[in-house]
Amino acid sequence: MTVWSRKNGASRDRLPPLEGEEGPFALLITERAVRRLYAVNAAARALGLFPGQKAADAAALVPELDTADADLEGDAAALTALSDWCVRFSPAVALDEADGLFLDITGVSHLWDGEAAMLADLLTRLAGNDIPARGVVADTPGAAWALARFGGESTVIAPGGQTPHLAPLPVTALRLDETAAAQLPRLGLTRIDRLLALPRGQLTRRFGPLVLRRLDQALGQAEEALTFRRPPSPWFDRLVFAEPISVLGDLVRAAGDIAARLCARLEAEGRGGRRFELTFHRLDGRAFPVSIGLSVAGRDARALTRLFAPRLETIDPGFGVEIVTLSAEGVEVLSAAQGRLDASRAAMAEEGLAALVDRLVNRLGEGQVWRAEVFESHVPERAVRSAPAIGAPASDGWDPDRPRPIRLFAHPEAIEVLARLPDDPPMVFTWRGRRRRVRRAEGPERIAEEWWRRPVDTVRTGHVRDYYRVEDEAGERFWIFRAGLYGHGDVRWWLHGVFA
Numbered sequence: 001m002t003v004w005s006r007k008n009g010a011s012r013d014r015l016p017p018l019e020g021e022e023g024p025f026a027l028l029i030t031e032r033a034v035r036r037l038y039a040v041n042a043a044a045r046a047l048g049l050f051p052g053q054k055a056a057d058a059a060a061l062v063p064e065l066d067t068a069d070a071d072l073e074g075d076a077a078a079l080t081a082l083s084d085w086c087v088r089f090s091p092a093v094a095l096d097e098a099d100g101l102f103l104d105i106t107g108v109s110h111l112w113d114g115e116a117a118m119l120a121d122l123l124t125r126l127a128g129n130d131i132p133a134r135g136v137v138a139d140t141p142g143a144a145w146a147l148a149r150f151g152g153e154s155t156v157i158a159p160g161g162q163t164p165h166l167a168p169l170p171v172t173a174l175r176l177d178e179t180a181a182a183q184l185p186r187l188g189l190t191r192i193d194r195l196l197a198l199p200r201g202q203l204t205r206r207f208g209p210l211v212l213r214r215l216d217q218a219l220g221q222a223e224e225a226l227t228f229r230r231p232p233s234p235w236f237d238r239l240v241f242a243e244p245i246s247v248l249g250d251l252v253r254a255a256g257d258i259a260a261r262l263c264a265r266l267e268a269e270g271r272g273g274r275r276f277e278l279t280f281h282r283l284d285g286r287a288f289p290v291s292i293g294l295s296v297a298g299r300d301a302r303a304l305t306r307l308f309a310p311r312l313e314t315i316d317p318g319f320g321v322e323i324v325t326l327s328a329e330g331v332e333v334l335s336a337a338q339g340r341l342d343a344s345r346a347a348m349a350e351e352g353l354a355a356l357v358d359r360l361v362n363r364l365g366e367g368q369v370w371r372a373e374v375f376e377s378h379v380p381e382r383a384v385r386s387a388p389a390i391g392a393p394a395s396d397g398w399d400p401d402r403p404r405p406i407r408l409f410a411h412p413e414a415i416e417v418l419a420r421l422p423d424d425p426p427m428v429f430t431w432r433g434r435r436r437r438v439r440r441a442e443g444p445e446r447i448a449e450e451w452w453r454r455p456v457d458t459v460r461t462g463h464v465r466d467y468y469r470v471e472d473e474a475g476e477r478f479w480i481f482r483a484g485l486y487g488h489g490d491v492r493w494w495l496h497g498v499f500a
Helices: 042-046 055-061 072-088 115-128 141-150 162-166 178-186 192-196 200-207 209-219 248-268 301-314 343-364
Strands: 002-005 025-031 034-040 066-069 093-096 100-104 135-138 236-245 271-282 287-298 321-329 370-374 384-388 407-419 426-431 434-448 464-472 477-483 492-498
Touching: 025 042, 025 055, 034 055, 072 093, 072 100, 072 271, 072 287, 072 321, 100 141, 115 135, 135 141, 141 162, 141 209, 162 209, 178 200, 178 209, 192 209, 200 209, 236 248, 248 271, 248 301, 248 321, 287 301, 287 343, 301 343, 407 477, 426 464, 426 477, 426 492
Parallel strands: 002 135, 025 066
Antiparallel strands: 025 034, 093 100, 236 321, 271 287, 271 321, 370 384, 407 426, 407 492, 426 434, 434 464, 464 477, 477 492
């Protein structure tokens, strides 16, 4: 069965159990050392058998029952493959138990000229692959779930019109727990319309909060969160071919065409994306996704096509590709404002660097290209870390009130210093055999080791450091610190970095 919802989620594909079998047939599982029926076909159901029934009882009632072990792992793998196949209809697909899928079709049904045509296309394709299914399009996942399983036919429910369709359904269509599903019918509350007639407070006191929450979710009065295999995105486009394509040049042209369509939408909204996924859907149902990332959010269709082109050589078109989809992630607003007179020159340099980074990352892999990023830490050695080259920076940069050298040594280098006691900066220091006289100095800036961490290089540099920014007579500037305090043990001087 297939369940679709316009809000919060979307489609669900359930494979009805073995409807094509001629005689009674059931799949078995073992629960707590007891063999039970997992799924039954129509013939077995007509004879009174049902899922969850003990296998021994079923065999006593229907001696001619044919059985086989259920392959739960295989079913899960098949459902996962089906969810990936459904990306051609929506980028947001969520698994539901062992036999269903939710698809969020918000904003994509226009690609099929309407929800009805979209649902019909899905069901036709599933039937062509020998997958019986039933689908419903509704405002909420709960309503779509209930009507697809208990409504009897595939349909599209008008926006806001789910209540009259839900009213005659059994209460089990609300996805209740076992206790509520067994207790409600014993009290005569067999249908959803009878629950709607009860006072809400009384309903919660008698049966707990789940019944009311499921009812509100189905009616659209409460939100329901779904776990999608991929984050839902409205930035999605689809290209269908009259005849399947298989030549590499055609794949590249298709990538350019669909990139132009999606980028036109992004430009109209003043936005750009940081990651794009292009998926080729073959005639046999297999999907081949190709992803690229951008170091700076963009929407240049030609640039995207150039990044996609080298990776399309790995696509196996088989008997042909019939559909291409493209989705954008990390979409953000692109500002067109010019802050300074020289902003255009800076932007050109930035764009040139970003294009180089994009080519390197998408050719070599994201793990092979990185950039330095400021990290919040008191210890200078820990204040910088490597970060993926693609992605927004985690911070704005260094604190301007605490400048740091452009080149920070991995390990501070010992120096000999002549300085006034107790806290004056160096007057003269010797580094790498060269004596330097200090002309200007600023400091100290005291930095202590982070007590919650193991001290870094404690034996060599001590727990407390007093840093000075100094400039020698040649105009070179250095970052120097004193480890330790005069009168409190050994005091040593170190050079930790150089400024431009």
